[in-house]
Amino acid sequence: xxxxxxxxxxxxxxxxxxxxxxxxxxxxxxxxxxxxxxxxxxxxxxxxxxxxxxxxxxxxxxxxxxxxxxxxxxxxxxxxxxxxxxxxxxxxxxxxxxxxxxxxxxxxxxxxxxxxxxxxxxxxxxxxxxxxxxxxxxxxxxxxxxxxxxxxxxxxxxxxxxxxxxxxxxxxxxxxxxxxxxxxxxxxxxxxxxxxxxxxxxxxxxxxxxxxxxxxxxxxxxxxxxxxxxxxxxxxxxxxxxxxxxxxxxxxxxxxxxxxxxxxxxxxxxxxxxxxxxxxxxxxxxxxxxxxxxxxxxxxxxxxxxxxxxxxxxxxxxxxxxxxxxxxxxxxxxxxxxxxxxxxxxxxxxxxxxxxxxxxxxxxxxxxxxxxxxxxxxxxxxxxxxxxxxxxxxxxxxxxxxxxxxxxxxxxxxxxxxxxxxxxxxxxxxxxxxxxxxxxxxxxxxxxxxxxxxxxxxxxxxxxxxxxxxxxxxxxxxxxxxxxxxxxxxxxxxxxxxxxxxxxxxxxxxxxxxxxxxxxxxxxxxxxxxxxxxxxxxxxxxxxxxxxxxxxxxxxxxxxxxxxxxxxxxxxxxxxxxxxxxxxxxxxxxxxxxxxxxxxxxxxxxxxxxxxxxxxxxxxxxxxxxxxxxxxxxxxxxxxxxxxxxxxxxxxxxxxxxxxxxxxxxxxxxxxxxxxxxxxxxxxxxxxxxxxxxxxxxxxxxxxxxxxxxxxxxxxxxxxxxxxxxxxxxxxxxxxxxxxxxxxxxxxxxxxxxxxxxxxxxxxxxxxxxxxxxxxxxxxxxxxxxxxxxxxxxxxxxxxxxxxxxxxxxxxxxxxxxxxxxxxxxxxxxxxxxxxxxxxxxxxxxxxxxxxxxxxxxxxxxxxxxxxxxxxxxxxxxxxxxxxxxxxxxxxxxxxxxxxxxxxxxxxxxxxxxxxxxxxxxxxxxxxxxxxxxxxxxxxxxxxxxxxxxxxxxxxxxxxxxxxxxxxxxxxxxxxxxxxxxxxxxx
Numbered sequence: 001x002x003x004x005x006x007x008x009x010x011x012x013x014x015x016x017x018x019x020x021x022x023x024x025x026x027x028x029x030x031x032x033x034x035x036x037x038x039x040x041x042x043x044x045x046x047x048x049x050x051x052x053x054x055x056x057x058x059x060x061x062x063x064x065x066x067x068x069x070x071x072x073x074x075x076x077x078x079x080x081x082x083x084x085x086x087x088x089x090x091x092x093x094x095x096x097x098x099x100x101x102x103x104x105x106x107x108x109x110x111x112x113x114x115x116x117x118x119x120x121x122x123x124x125x126x127x128x129x130x131x132x133x134x135x136x137x138x139x140x141x142x143x144x145x146x147x148x149x150x151x152x153x154x155x156x157x158x159x160x161x162x163x164x165x166x167x168x169x170x171x172x173x174x175x176x177x178x179x180x181x182x183x184x185x186x187x188x189x190x191x192x193x194x195x196x197x198x199x200x201x202x203x204x205x206x207x208x209x210x211x212x213x214x215x216x217x218x219x220x221x222x223x224x225x226x227x228x229x230x231x232x233x234x235x236x237x238x239x240x241x242x243x244x245x246x247x248x249x250x251x252x253x254x255x256x257x258x259x260x261x262x263x264x265x266x267x268x269x270x271x272x273x274x275x276x277x278x279x280x281x282x283x284x285x286x287x288x289x290x291x292x293x294x295x296x297x298x299x300x301x302x303x304x305x306x307x308x309x310x311x312x313x314x315x316x317x318x319x320x321x322x323x324x325x326x327x328x329x330x331x332x333x334x335x336x337x338x339x340x341x342x343x344x345x346x347x348x349x350x351x352x353x354x355x356x357x358x359x360x361x362x363x364x365x366x367x368x369x370x371x372x373x374x375x376x377x378x379x380x381x382x383x384x385x386x387x388x389x390x391x392x393x394x395x396x397x398x399x400x401x402x403x404x405x406x407x408x409x410x411x412x413x414x415x416x417x418x419x420x421x422x423x424x425x426x427x428x429x430x431x432x433x434x435x436x437x438x439x440x441x442x443x444x445x446x447x448x449x450x451x452x453x454x455x456x457x458x459x460x461x462x463x464x465x466x467x468x469x470x471x472x473x474x475x476x477x478x479x480x481x482x483x484x485x486x487x488x489x490x491x492x493x494x495x496x497x498x499x500x501x502x503x504x505x506x507x508x509x510x511x512x513x514x515x516x517x518x519x520x521x522x523x524x525x526x527x528x529x530x531x532x533x534x535x536x537x538x539x540x541x542x543x544x545x546x547x548x549x550x551x552x553x554x555x556x557x558x559x560x561x562x563x564x565x566x567x568x569x570x571x572x573x574x575x576x577x578x579x580x581x582x583x584x585x586x587x588x589x590x591x592x593x594x595x596x597x598x599x600x601x602x603x604x605x606x607x608x609x610x611x612x613x614x615x616x617x618x619x620x621x622x623x624x625x626x627x628x629x630x631x632x633x634x635x636x637x638x639x640x641x642x643x644x645x646x647x648x649x650x651x652x653x654x655x656x657x658x659x660x661x662x663x664x665x666x667x668x669x670x671x672x673x674x675x676x677x678x679x680x681x682x683x684x685x686x687x688x689x690x691x692x693x694x695x696x697x698x699x700x701x702x703x704x705x706x707x708x709x710x711x712x713x714x715x716x717x718x719x720x721x722x723x724x725x726x727x728x729x730x731x732x733x734x735x736x737x738x739x740x741x742x743x744x745x746x747x748x749x750x751x752x753x754x755x756x757x758x759x760x761x762x763x764x765x766x767x768x769x770x771x772x773x774x775x776x777x778x779x780x781x782x783x784x785x786x787x788x789x790x791x792x793x794x795x796x797x798x799x800x801x802x803x804x805x806x807x808x809x810x811x812x813x814x815x816x817x818x819x820x821x822x823x824x825x826x827x828x829x830x831x832x833x834x835x836x837x838x839x840x841x842x843x844x845x846x847x848x849x850x851x852x853x854x855x856x857x858x859x860x861x862x863x864x865x866x867x868x869x870x871x872x873x874x875x876x877x878x879x880x881x882x883x884x885x886x887x888x889x890x891x892x893x894x895x896x897x898x899x900x901x902x903x904x905x906x907x908x909x910x911x912x913x914x915x916x917x918x919x920x921x922x923x924x925x926x927x928x929x930x931x932x933x934x935x936x937x938x939x940x941x942x943x944x945x946x947x948x949x950x951x952x953x954x955x956x957x958x959x960x961x962x963x964x965x966x967x968x969x970x971x972x973x974x975x976x977x978x979x980x981x982x983x984x985x986x987x
Contacts, residue, residue, distance in 0.1 A: 038063045044272065046279040047074065055461045057432045058443075062458045063271065067279070070258035070287050074275070075457050077266040077443060083131055083930045084267030085440040086158050086274070087145035088165055091452055092137070092255050093228035093293035098243035099179070099235015100251045102137040103200050104170075105144075106178035107248065108256070109135060113167035115160055117547050118174075124160055126854050126918035127554035129153050131929045132441055139220070139233050139379055140295065141452040147441050149930060151269060156553035158274070162281050165256055173539055175245045177863055182520060187536035194521050194532060196241060196513065197889070202825060203868040204235045206887035209823035210709035211390075212372035214310055215323050219373050219386070219497045222306045223327050228293040229380050241516055258282045260290035262451060266440035295381035295453070299329060303494035309502035311822045315705045315744045316391070321501040324397050325371045325388025326404050329493035332382055333453035339378050340466040341473075342487065344424055345480050346376035346385055348416050349407070352634060353618070354627035355420075356407045357387055363695050366400055367392040368702035368747070379449045385487065388497075391702045397498055405489075412484045421474070423634035425467055430638050430667060432463065433587040437930035506822045543863045557917045557958065560924045564950045567936040574787060575794040577769055582777040582937045588668050589638075590786060591777040591934040592675075593941065595645050596767040597659040605762055606644075606658070606733040607742045611700065611755075612762045613642040613660055618696045621684035626692060629677065636673035638665045640681065644734045648727040650837040650945050653879035654810055656726045660766050661942075665934065668782050675793040682767050683796065687759040690752045697755070701747040704740045712827030712983045713869075713886040715740070720981040721831040721880045723813045728831070728880060737819055737983075769797045775941045777934055814977040819984075826891040826984030830883040830898050832976055837876050838949055843956040844968040845874040845881055850919035851911060851965060852901045860897045861885050870894065872901065876953070877943055881972060891982045898980075905969045910962040920957060927954075 042049040051064040060079040067074065092101040109121035117123060125133055132147040144165055146157045176183075180198035184190060207213055221230045232239075265274050313321055331338040350357045350370065357374075361367055367389025377384050387404045436442065443461070451457040473479040502508075524532070570581040601609065617633075617640055620626035633640055642662045649655035662682070666674040687693070708715055715737050722732030732738050746755060772794075776786050812833060835841050853871030861870030870885035883898040885891070911919075939945050 038271075043068070045275040046283065047275050051456075051458060053458050053462075055458075057464045058461060060461075062461060064456070064458060065275070067258060067282055070261075070282050070285050072258040072261045072263060072278075072282060074263040074265070074278070075447070075451070076271045076274075077264075077440065078271065079267060079440070081267050081440060082149045083147050083437060083440060084149065084154055084269045085132075085145060085147040085265065085444060086154065086161065087143055087264040087444050088161060089141050089143035089262050089264070089448065089452070090165075090256050090260050091140060091290060091293075092142045092233070092251075093140040093295065094231045094233045095228065095293065096242075097232040097236040097239040098247070099200055099204065099232070099240045100243055100248055101142050101255075102204075102234045103175070103179035103240070103243065104248055104252055104256075105135050105137050105142050106200055107170055107174050108164050108168045108252070110171070110174035110178065111169040112160075112163040113169075114163045115551055116169065117549050117552065118542065118545070120160055120164065120552055122854070122858060123549055123552055123918075124157060126850070126922040127552060128157060129555055129559065129921060129925045129928065130157060131925065132438065133157070137233050138449065139229055140293070140381075141448065143448060145264070145441065145444060147438070150555065150559065152559070153555055154269060155273075155277070156555075158277060159553065162278065166258075166281055166285075168252065170249050170252060172245045173535075173542055175248055176535065177539060177543075179243060179248070180240050181535070181539075182532050183536045183539075184533060187533075187540055190529070190533045194517075194524075194529070196517060197866045198240070199862060199866055199868060200235060201237055201240050202866050202887050202889050204240065205237050206709070206712075206823060206825040206868065207234060208237060209311065209825060210706075211310060211313065211323070212706050213710075215325075215371060215390075215497075215499050216373045218308055218499070219325060219327060219495070220380075222304070222497060223329070223384055223495050224297045224380065224382075227295055227297050227381075229295070229297075238512055238516070241520070254291050257288055257290065258285050259288045264444050264447075266443065296332075297329065297382060297493075300493040300495075302492050303496065305496045305498075307498040307500065309505050310499040311505045312501040312503055313705050314821065315740060316701065317748060318501070320368070320391050320393055322392045322394050322397065322498065323371050323388070323390040324392065324400055324496070324498040325373055325386045326401055327373065327384050327386040327388075327495045327497065328488050328491050330376075330383045330385050330487045333378065333380075333450050334455055336450070336455055336459050337466055337469060339376075339383060339450075341470065341479065341483055342383065342385060343376045343378070344421075344470070345483050347424055348420055348480065349411065350374055350387065352627075353630040354417075356411055357404070359627070360403050360407050361387070361389050361400065362699065363692070364403075365695070365698075366396055366403065368698035372706075381453045390706075391698060394500060401496055408484055408488050412481045412489065415478065416480050417631075419631055419635065423631055425470075426635055427638070428463055428467060430589070430665075433589055433667070434638060434665065434934075435587065435932065437932045437935075506824065509824060540864070543859055554914075554918070555921055557920055560920065560958065561928065562954075562958070564947060564954050565928070566947045569937045569940065572787075574774075574791050575769070577794050578773045579787075579790065580773070580775040580937065580941050581783060582775070582933075583780040583783055584777065584933055584936060586777060586779055586933050588779070589665055590668055590671055590674070590782060591663075591665040592678075593661070593663040593775045593938070595659060595661050595773050595942065597645075597657050597771045598762075598765050599771065601658060601762075601765070603729075603733065605758070606730060607739065608755075608758045608762060609644045609660075610734050610739060611697065611743070611746070612759050612766065613644055614696055614700060615687060615693065615759055616642045616662075616681045616685050619685050619687065619689045619692045621680055622686045623684060624680075629681070632673065633677055636666060636670040637677065640664045640678060642681075644730075645942075646727055646730045646734065647943050648725065648836065648878050650877070650943060650949060653725050653727070653833065653836050656730065658730055659771070662767075668778070668785075671782075671786060671789050675789045679793050679796050683798075685763070687756050687763065690756060693752055693756060697743065697752075698747045701743040704743055708737075708740060708821065708983065709823060712821075712823070713829060713884045716827045716829035716981040716983050717831065717882050717884050719817055719819075720829040720979045721878075721882065723815055723979050724831055724833050724880060725812070725878070726810045727878055729810070767797065768801070769794060769799045770801045772797070773941070775938070777936065812977075814979050816979060817981045819982070820986045821983055823984055826885075826888045826982060828883075828885045828888055828891045828894050828980065828982050830895065830978055830980040832881045832973060832978045834874060834879045834881045834972055836879050837943075837945060837953065840956060841968050841972070842874070842876055842879075843953060844960050844964040845972060846876060846923055846957065847916065847919045847960045848872075848905065848965045848969055849874040849881065850922050851915060852905060854918065854922070855915065856901050856904050857883070857897065860900070861888070861894055865890055865893060865897070867894065872898075877945075888984075891984060895980060895982075902969055902973045906966055906974065911965060916960065916962065916965075920960070923957060
C-alpha cells in the first residue's frame with residue numbers, strides 16, 4: 001500500500017519548486033493520489049480492484065483489477081513516466097503448426113468494425129506520434145502493445161487496437177494476402193505457374209532458415225511433446241498451407257474474447273479513462289470459458305536423444321557446423337522464487353569469461369559459441385534450462401555432453417564463488433536504477449510469459465523480496481548446489497538435441513514445397529483454376545483500391561512541437577582533453593563515453609578494427625586474466641563496451657570521422673573502479689594471448705554468420721551503400737558481408753601471430769589523449785568528483801601524437817553484388833547518393849522516402865509480392881537514399897519495383913496535405929521519441945550536430961511541400977547511378 005507521507009512530502013517539495021518542476025511533479029502527485037485511493041474491493045467502471053502494491057525498488061505502484069462481467073484481467077503500473085503504454089493480449093496456445101495465432105495476428109490488423117479500411121494498423125503508423133507500435137505472437141499468447149507520450153494519440157491508438165482485436169473483419173481476401181494462397185506467379189497471366197504466396201508464409205520460410213531459430217524451435221518441440229509447445233505458433237511453412245480461413249475465424253471467436261484477455265497500462269495518464277474506454281467495448285460480450293490447452297509435459301522417465309539436420313552455412317568451415325544442447329525440465333512458472341534462483345544459477349554457470357561453462361565449452365575450443373537455447377527459458381508453463389554449443393565437430397558431441405555433466409558435478413561439489421553472486425546482485429541493483437526511455441514496455445515484455453502462465457504479475461516486479469530471500473537461502477545452506485542436484489543431475493527429463501548440417505537440406509525443403517504444391521494443383525479442375533485467377537484479380541483490385549481513411553483518427557502537423565527539445569550541456573577541457581558534461585538526475589548513476597579518432601586507417605586495418613575493439617574486453621591484460629577482470633566489471637559497472645566509431649560529417653557526405661568508441665556506467669560510489677577498469681583494458685590488453693584470441697575470432701565468426709539470416713536486409717543495404725560514400729565503405733568493412741567473410745577466413749587460420757601483430761599496430765594508433773573527446777552524464781553533485789577521476793584516467797593515457805595519413809580521395813563506384821545463401825528466401829537493397837545533414841534537400845528526401853514506403857512500396861512489395869517487409873529510407877546523418885526488402889520471394893521483381901516507385905512519385909498528382917502530414921508525423925515520431933538520461937546530448941558529442949542545426953532541419957521538415965518532393969525525386973533518384981545487392985537463392 002502507498003504511504004500517505006510520500007504524498008505529503010511531494011506536496012511540500014512542489015511548493016518550493018520552479019514552474020516547470022511543479023508541473024511535472026503535479027502529474028506524479030496526481031498519479032500517486034489516484035493510486036492510493038485504489039483500495040482492494042473498490043468498484044469503478046465495471047471493474048473491481050483486486051490488489052494495490054507499492055514496489056519501492058522500481059518507484060511504481062501496481063494495481064491489479066478484474067472486469068466484473070467478462071473476467072478480463074487488467075494490470076496498471078502507475079509511475080511518473082510520460083511514455084505511456086497500452087497492451088491487450090490473449091492466450092493463444094496452438095494445437096498444430098499451421099501458424100493460426102500468427103496469421104490471425106496479421107489478419108486482425110486488416111480492418112475492423114469501426115475502422116473498415118484495408119490496413120488501419122499500418123496507416124496509424126503515419127497518423128500518430130507513437131514511440132512504439134507492434135503486435136507479436138509468442139509460444140502461447142499474442143500481444144498488441146503501443147506506447148506514446150501524447151494523451152490524444154493514446155486514446156486514438158487504444159480505440160484502434162481494441163476495435164481490431166475484438167471486432168476485426170477477418171475477410172478471406174485478407175487471410176489469403178497475410179497467410180497463404182494459391183495464385184499465378186503473374187496474377188495477370190493465367191498461363192503462368194500457380195505457386196504458393198502469402199506474407200506469413202514467406203516470413204516463416206525465412207525464419208526457419210535462421211539456424212538459431214530453427215535449432216531453438218525444434219528443440220522446444222521435442223522437449224515438450226504432447227503439449228501446445230510441441231507446435232510452432234509462428235507456423236511451419238510445411239503446415240501453414242493446411243490452414244483454412246474457417247479455422248482462422250473459429251480461432252478468433254474462441255480465443256480473442258475478454259474472458260481470455262489481459263490488459264496492461266503504464267505511465268502517468270489517468271487509469272479511470274482507460275477503464276471507462278475498455279469497459280465500453282467489453283460490455284458487448286458475455287463471459288465464456290476459454291479453451292484449455294495442455295501446457296504441462298508428462299515428465300520423461302529417462303533422458304532422450306534427438307538428432308535432426310539443418311542447412312549448411314556456406315561461410316563457415318563445413319566440419320565445424322554441428323549444434324547440440326543438453327536441456328532439463330525445471331520449475332513451474334508460478335513458483336517465481338524458484339525461477340528467480342534458476343535464472344541466477346544459469347547466469348553463474350554460463351555468463352562471462354569466468355563462468356565454468358564458458359571455460360569448459362567455449363574457451364576450450366569445443367564450440368565457437370553457445371547454442372541459441374543456452375540459458376534459462378521461462379517462456380513456457382514449465383520452464384527449462386539448457387547448455388549447448390554450436391560451431392563444433394561431429395566427433396565432439398559426446399565429449400560436450402560429458403563436459404557439461406562434469407561442470408555440473410564440479411560446481412555442486414565446490415560451490416559458487418560468492419564474488420560472482422555478489423556481482424549478479426549488483427547488476428540487479430544497477431538495473432533498477434538504470435531506467436531506459438522504454439521502461440514501461442520492457443516491464444510488460446518481462447511480465448507477459450509469467451502472467452499468461454498463472455503468475456501474479458505484481459510478484460514478478462518485486463525483485464528486492466527475491467534478493468532478500470536468496471541471501472537467506474544461501475546463508476542457510478548450499479542453495480545453488482541443491483538446485484543443481486534437483487533439476488540438473490537427478491532429473492530424468494533431459495533432452496540431448498543435435499543438429500547436423502546436410503548438403504541436401506535445402507533441396508529437401510524445396511522438394512517438400514513442390515510436393516505440397518503438386519498435391520494441391522494436381523486436383524484442380526478448370527473451374528478451380530478460373531476461381532484462383534479471379535481471386536488473384538480480386539486481391540489485386542483490393543490492393544489497388546484508393547480508400548477513404550477519414551474514419552481513422554489522426555494527429556495533425558500542428559500537434560508536432562515547433563521547437564527541438566534541447567539539453568543543457570557544459571563543456572570543459574580536462575588535461576587538455578575536451579569533455580562534454582550533462583548534469584541531470586540519473587538516479588545515482590554516472591554514464592561515461594569516449595571517442596578516440598584514428599587518423600588514416602588503411603582498408604586492411606579497418607577490417608581488423610572490430611576484432612581490436614572486441615579484444616579489449618576479451619583477451620585480458622599482461623597482469624590479470626580476463627575472467628578476473630570480467631568479475632570486477634560485473635561487480636562495479638554496468639558493463640564496458642568498446643566498438644568501432646564511424647560518423648559522417650554533417651556538412652559533407654565525403655568526409656568522415658573514424659576511430660574507437662568506448663563507454664560504461666556505474667553507481668556513483670563505484671566511479672574509481674569504473675575508470676580504473678577502463679584504463680587498464682585500454683592500456684594493457686595482452687594481444688599475444690592467442691588462445692583467447694582464437695576463441696574470440698571463432699565466436700565472432702559464428703555470431704556474424706548466424707545474424708545474416710535474421711538481418712539480411714541490413715547486410716544488403718550496407719553492402720549496396722559501401723561503394724557510394726566513405727562512411728558506407730567503413731560500415732561494410734566494420735559490420736557488413738565483408739566483415740562476415742573476413743572473420744570466417746580468420747577463424748580458419750592455425751597461426752594467429754600475424755593477426756596479433758595487426759592488433760598491436762592498431763593499438764599504437766588507437767586510443768590517444770591527443771585524439772580523444774569524452775562525455776560524462778551524472779548528477780550535479782557528482783560533477784566535481786567525476787572531474788577528478790576523469791583527470792586521473794586521462795593522465796594515464798598515451799600522450800604521443802599520431803601522424804595523420806593522407807587518405808586517397810574517395811571516388812564513388814556503382815556496382816551490384818550478389819551473395820548466394822541457402823535461405824529459400826531473399827533480401828534486397830538499392831542505394832543512391834544523397835546529401836549531408838545540413839543540406840536543405842535532406843528533409844525533402846526524408847519525406848519522399850516516407851511517402852514512397854507508405855503509399856507505394858508497402859503495397860507492391862509486401863501486399864502484392866508477399867515479402868515480409870520493404871520500403872525506402874533516407875539517412876539524415878549518412879546521406880544515402882536506400883530501398884530494401886525483407887524475406888522476399890521475388891528479388892528481381894522488387895528491384896524493378898524500386899525503379900517504378902520513382903516514376904510513380906513523379907507521374908502522380910500532387911501529394912495531398914494529409915499525405916504530407918502523415919509522412920511528417922512518421923518522421924517526427926522517431927525524432928521526438930523519449931531518450932534515456934544516458935543519451936541526452938549525445939548527438940552533439942558523437943555527430944557534432946548542434947541544437948541550431950537540429951532546429952533548422954526541424955523547420956525545413958515542417959515546410960516540405962509536394963513540389964519539393966517531386967523536385968528531389970527527379971534530381972537525386974531519376975536515372976541516377978545506383979548500387980544494389982541481393983542476398984539469397986541463386987535462382
